[in-house]
Amino acid sequence: MTTTQTRETEAVQRYRRACDYAAAAMIYLKDNVLLREPLRREHLKPRLLGHWGTCPGITFLYGGLNGLVRRTGQRTLLVTGPGHGAPAVHANLWLEGTHARLDPALSRDGAGLAELVRRFSWPGGFPSHLSPEVPGVLHEGGELGYALATAFGAALDKPDLLVACLVGDGEAETGPTAGSWHANKYLSPRTDGAVLPVLHVNGYKISSPTVYGCMSDEELVAYFRGAGWSPHVVDVTATDDPDGLLAEALDLAHGGIAAVRERWRPGERAVWPMLVLRSPKGWGVPARDAGGKPLEGTFRAHQVPLGGVHEDDAEFALLERWLRSYRPEELFDADGRPHEDLLAALPPEELRLGRAPEANGGRLRRDLPLPDLAPFAVEVAEPGGGTASPTGVAGRWLAELVRATEDRRDFRVVCPDELESNRLGALLEATDRGFTWPLPGTAEHVAPGGRVLEVLSEHLCQGWLQGYLLTGRHGLFPCYEAFAPIVDSMVNQYAKFLKVSGEVAWREPVASMNHLLTSEGWRQEHNGYSHQGPGFLNNLLTRKASTARVYLPPDANTLLVTLRDCLASTDRINLVVAGKNAGAQWLDLAAAERHCAAGAGTWEWAGHGDGDPDVVLACAGGIPTVEVLAAASILRERAPDLTVRVVNVVDLLSLAPADRRPHGLADEDFAACFPEGVPVVFGFHGYPSAVHETLHGRPDTERFHVHGYLEEGTTTTPFDLLVGNGMSRHDLAADALRRTGRDDTAVLAERDELREAAHRDGVDSREITEWRWGA
């Protein structure tokens, strides 16, 4: 080892000691944070919160990456899976000066350290887990499983970026993480950045051993090699110089990445490096607790080791001994400033990990060049005229958006292999499905660098898109409606991330997450019951008003307007539910613009009778709109004396009072649609409860009679599926007749006849599959 190397290694070791010390201080101390005086009980926080176990490993990697960046100038972003190791990240951010830059109170001196240590896990301070309040962070890591997918999303279309991703061995057990290792096959060495996963094997979760911790090096290497990686094991327990070992491994990995970039040719595998890092859980904590039980390297080091310090003198003494073992007096000067040699271990200011511009992606976001809708809009000479597939039309417009962003490469579509099934195939005329591994000869529209990503994993799609949006880009996630709940929980966590980001002054707005759900339940009469499930919508209703939007455009032009507006919006999760099947069209582009801007409104042309309505037929969603219009037609024939109003709702949450949802209809606009005292028969796309919940707080909601999906139906015909759930045109018309004191027998008899015919013939009769409206 040369003298320079020795000095470097020493600096890194001292840097780590400082970070480990500061992280431990955050968990235990509220005073005397530099241990300038003997530790006393009143220096301890009253509640000890935090997770020590993963902290030393995080700092070990952070420090190693600092060295790599210093040596190579590589632009690097770190995604930290074990977000419960927040103290380590805070310590590094403080030492590298990122904290002080954003908040002068966190200055790189004793006062700043005292403030940081006190603020950690303190009411009004920093949460115990990584969160949007923490610079450099674009992944919370509270709900484990998504770090790796997020890292891949961040690396897409960033050819000069290295995204290092620390994956805990607990997190590695999750399905989403296990599936994400295969995302390597989607990265293009030409147009994408690199992801360097570091699997952190410390052997224990909260109290159980980890699966990966019980695998041998041979198994781990075979597993990751099989998954297409070039793995390298860094075992700190097998060396006297862990920092040197890691530095060497990181240099090797960096070289390996450069080699892939240089040598890879289309049609070949791109085998990227990855690291397996073995280090003891809680590395550095005393070997045993005061009771003599093993501590370092065990599950007991997971959260707060020596948790009895408040009551137990022996544990208290052990804590002081442990904290002093970092010898803070050697690391910080009289004012609590870290010694210069520690800072020498850092990369240049602008390359420090906490300052990666991608971690505050809103600052990088540019508005999309959204193509004009007019050339793509469907001509609708009169309502009900024309026939079009809404997603088919949208696909052509989206393809134009892909072309318009060909140089910028900041718009992507992720999908669980349903793009063509969802009639969005036009996109594949503008780009390919991105995939880098060798392909079968019969594959079509698949090539490295393609900007559509298809994988049969909703988790990976969602994770990719999260990483892509949070680093300043734009995207769309089309999905079969029934399978979107697979990512309910991811979406919840992402919504939380957005909510908190909105409260952080220095975070700029990111492009909205856009879910386009199609192959909707009402047309899953062929795939059957498992493919019918509109519940993703309900889950989104539990999100904050500032975050969630739900749109149900009933035709092609309203879908175009909705998608354009969603893609122009920021910081939201937009759910768009739309049909893919060709059908009648209702609004021309101008009418669609007006209707979508209002959110909901009366369709004058669809109602009948004079003056105030006797009944309102309301609809939200493509199929319910057809059924409600047909119900209006039935009523026109069978009850010509009845005055019927038809109201269509595009923006579901516009039904909510404006004090709950800021875009809720004003009271007078709501009353204009639904005059007081008039019964409303509502044909709804999803579970009726979603409408009831949305209406909560509006006056006299008990007059809303909502028909929707009731979990009835299997493989059958579209009409039979509607009847089974009480949502057919006949059911809606019959309900309107009943609510206005009329007889519904004839209408229901017609329904039953048609249903029987469907069972007999195996198809719906033509009268049913066609729309019937007007005089």
Next chain:
Amino acid sequence: MTTTQTRETEAVQRYRRACDYAAAAMIYLKDNVLLREPLRREHLKPRLLGHWGTCPGITFLYGGLNGLVRRTGQRTLLVTGPGHGAPAVHANLWLEGTHARLDPALSRDGAGLAELVRRFSWPGGFPSHLSPEVPGVLHEGGELGYALATAFGAALDKPDLLVACLVGDGEAETGPTAGSWHANKYLSPRTDGAVLPVLHVNGYKISSPTVYGCMSDEELVAYFRGAGWSPHVVDVTATDDPDGLLAEALDLAHGGIAAVRERWRPGERAVWPMLVLRSPKGWGVPARDAGGKPLEGTFRAHQVPLGGVHEDDAEFALLERWLRSYRPEELFDADGRPHEDLLAALPPEELRLGRAPEANGGRLRRDLPLPDLAPFAVEVAEPGGGTASPTGVAGRWLAELVRATEDRRDFRVVCPDELESNRLGALLEATDRGFTWPLPGTAEHVAPGGRVLEVLSEHLCQGWLQGYLLTGRHGLFPCYEAFAPIVDSMVNQYAKFLKVSGEVAWREPVASMNHLLTSEGWRQEHNGYSHQGPGFLNNLLTRKASTARVYLPPDANTLLVTLRDCLASTDRINLVVAGKNAGAQWLDLAAAERHCAAGAGTWEWAGHGDGDPDVVLACAGGIPTVEVLAAASILRERAPDLTVRVVNVVDLLSLAPADRRPHGLADEDFAACFPEGVPVVFGFHGYPSAVHETLHGRPDTERFHVHGYLEEGTTTTPFDLLVGNGMSRHDLAADALRRTGRDDTAVLAERDELREAAHRDGVDSREITEWRWGA
């Protein structure tokens, strides 16, 4: 090859031809199903529904397994991941006579085949996907990803059972499947059955190539070897005798399994065999379609190949040629009965795959020997007396249940490594965490055969339990509340399976799925915002009334009663939300029994004032119950003139009208709790919308003012978290004062003072953490 071998192989080949033919017929034909006359258009179904691509591979494996079972007598259950390949399974069930046994109309002759072919994907007939209507099935396979986890669950505690599991290469891309390969490390060769996964690599999903299809044999072998399997590749394209090749591989695998059983010793790896089966997608379909595009072995074979047969004469001719290529006239006699030699390929009657008793597990289910609650109940001399951790108490009772089932081994607990964190650690005194791989020396309570399964994958936990319950056993899934939505979608699909099972005459009731959610959001003030999320409850509300139950026992004794009742129930999904923190107790065991039986009721001792109440304070959930009782106490002090009633709700859905939920309170009982016209201030555990939704249909619901979780809060103190969401005792008392026309200023001022103190001191003041009730 010996003559016997040749004859056997021929029989298997002919058996497969018959099945493939029948499967294809199901997709296309409604008449002339044996092609006794030239094919005409009117023989075709008007709508062509089904998925051909995976069918030949399913039959290939089914036939191979038939041979293995015939040769070895091995009791075998088949879990089919690609449920869209239902026609293949139906064909096999018809040929093996299982269909005829359960439904004489599906007799093993021409009439039965015609009936089966017509019923497939027909209104009122068999769905296009596998479903509970299909014998031998315990996994739908519509939403992909869970077959492998389910198979492992089925194999647990069934040492003489082989569970073969076909995993599609599309499904393999899902996170849950990728994570499930590691479940091998949990199977005990002594006490569990074996799982034989067969990864079916046919190269394409709906339209994209599959990830696993693009991996080389070397990569696949390394990957699975690394995951602890002994993989063997069966490539039908590389042999003239695919059936012989498969038979040999299955024999080898069977031998490998026997060897593991014999030779494995605790502390060693148990490396089980698995197969990778490469076969062309749609194997047997014409090589090209009428337009000359490649068909066999491509994505075009996924669903209905030659989809243009109704309009296109060339495709129609090609269809007939294809169907005739199976030469049905050689396979079926004049009456349409399969020739005897085909049947010779079958195992003995009782071992046929469709008849595995485990696939109708309700028939095997025995009631649990549920221990008497009394010895475990908490003594509660008076309400508010005693202190106990509800889950801690429950854990001791559950441990006794584990002991009581030690010989039967039909009760298990699955958990994402949170058992001890959730205070259920007493279970580990009765059993271990099951794990078979070599362990670190510091691991505790971990051993092969342990009946608790801990893995940091909610998906795997849920899949294990589904497989375990559906094969006739019992179980419990304790989970952090916030992370239960990870399995929202799995639970939806399982609920669908239960609903349809209930409609199938021959399916017997299975034990209920029991989710115990704890570490609830209100006490995640330390882990913070990501750990706060009660939305699993909302998702369950979208399930059928017959399936879903939601219980919120407020203390230890109500939790005991609830768990006992849940574990005695069948065919339901029971959600139980309960606290783990030690706290005051309200009901003694007798009172708890009465209260739980009622579902909801007035707590006379908690209210005050005389006569009809001015306001009702209602509560559901442990923390809201404490807050509501404390609010009643505040009101007693500050507004002694007010008559206050306290109502506690254990069974949330008892609030719903009985016509929507059969266990809803009768109208008079509801009115007895909530007298008409009286305002109700409701402290609720979760999102307020869940209560509003449940109350829908009750009279005058607008007087219910529900306080609950509003997505406000991070790492802070419990009191601060309550205040942030308007759920503190002060907020509830203030609301009651407002609703009864009184001033709330003083109460809110006290709240704000206490909140400030928490921010200053980093803890809640003692007044707040203790319960304050009574005169």
